[in-house]
Amino acid sequence: MAEEQQQKTCFVVMGFGVKTDYHTSRDLDLDKSYKYIIKTAVEDAGLKCIRADEIPHAGTIDVPMFEQLLRADVVLADLSTSNCNAIYELGVRHALRPRTTIIIAEEQFANPFDVNHILIRRYRHDGKVLDIEEVDRFRKVLKQAIIDVVNAERNDSPVYTYLNNLEPPEEHIVTSAKASDSVSALAPEAAVAAEPANPAVSVLLQQVTEAKKNSDFLMAKGLLTTLHNISPRQSQWVQQLALVTYKAKYPDPHAALLEAKQILQTLQPMASNNAETLGIWGAIHKRLFDITHDQTDLDTAIGAYEKGYRLQNDHYNGINWAFLLNVRASLAQDKAEAITDFMLARRTRQDILKIADAKFAELQTIKDVEDDDDRYWVLATKAEAWVGLGNDAEAEKCLQQAKPYSEYWMCESTNQQIDALKQLLQNSPLEGL
Incomplete structure (x- = not known):
């Protein structure tokens, strides 16, 4: 001692x-x-x-x-x-x-x-x-x-x-x-019964990581709520609390999304310069649109993803922005509006391929201290971009290249969006021109 x-x-x-x-x-x-x-x-x-x-x-x-x-x-x-x-x-x-x-x-x-x-x-x-x-x-x-x-x-x-x-x-x-x-x-009685010590933040964060790995999002939500109460102005904990809240789907997916929206609103997402905040804001409204089919949710998600992409050349925001442009194009009553969104999605994917190529080349020169999943998401982004540009062969090459870096849930998430994109592309507004 x-x-x-x-x-x-x-x-x-x-x-x-x-x-x-x-x-x-x-x-x-x-x-x-x-x-x-x-x-x-x-x-x-x-x-x-x-x-x-x-x-x-x-x-x-x-x-x-x-x-x-x-x-x-x-x-x-x-x-x-x-x-x-x-x-x-x-x-x-x-x-x-x-x-x-x-x-x-x-x-x-x-x-x-x-x-x-x-x-x-x-x-x-x-x-x-x-x-x-x-x-x-x-x-x-x-x-x-x-x-x-x-x-x-x-x-x-x-x-x-x-x-x-x-x-x-x-x-x-x-x-x-x-x-x-x-x-x-301290009042005399308060001095006797002083406030108990908060657990170390680092311990809580480790528990959050474990809960997320086990897909126990309700547990992660409780832990992050404690962290948020300790330090309400830590934006990272607000982001993660919103994320695990909608992933928990409790008491039901729609209610969870509305709660996550309310949590993240405190960061004023559309006034933010943080790509992570914008990406989560986009994801919340993207999922709300899937449930409500409300055009306002779709437009909000598009705006968030676009801003997050343009701020930092962020491939996650960019590839989701392109996807939702195709969604909006498929719903447009005006053919000119549909063509505009469709072509903007194509051009965005062309730019994203360049960004993803540069990012992957950079990652290949680095032997990371942790087994990081960045390589998977960069390659998955490339695969989706190639599908959007009509080159399924190149997309398949990227997916095969990504397999060593993946877990099952990652592949499932990627395949769901690629399958949805293929459905959207079957009705191109360019047909007949």
């Missing part, structure tokens, strides 16, 4: 989950950065690694967060995706402690002016995948940086570098003030 208490700690400041970098229109899986690079490097350097989502806490996370920013022997800030919270917390650390702060970011991160003169160690991030060789390289760099900063005596905080006479706060004063505030804020 004594050895554990003496172990130095490293508090990691960064975003959680998949975050969008709006400067480069890329989605980055920051949990992979943490799991495979940061946490391992910290532990290899002999320190205990802590991220905010691993801290069980009662009420707001702010108190344990500020405690860690003050007391941690090392703070490591990953500024990738220009995460506002990470940048704010880095500033707090620089104000509290003159040294032992490390900054990292993925290589396409654009430095804000105020950190241009500060050392930022760079690593390559390939979006939702991380190359094994890059992980190994940067993990070694980071481990050495941690060892060096623990043993260094020089300031790395610009606050204490430029304000030479500034003294850092004395920890016992901060601790006493915190204890005093906590006692005065």
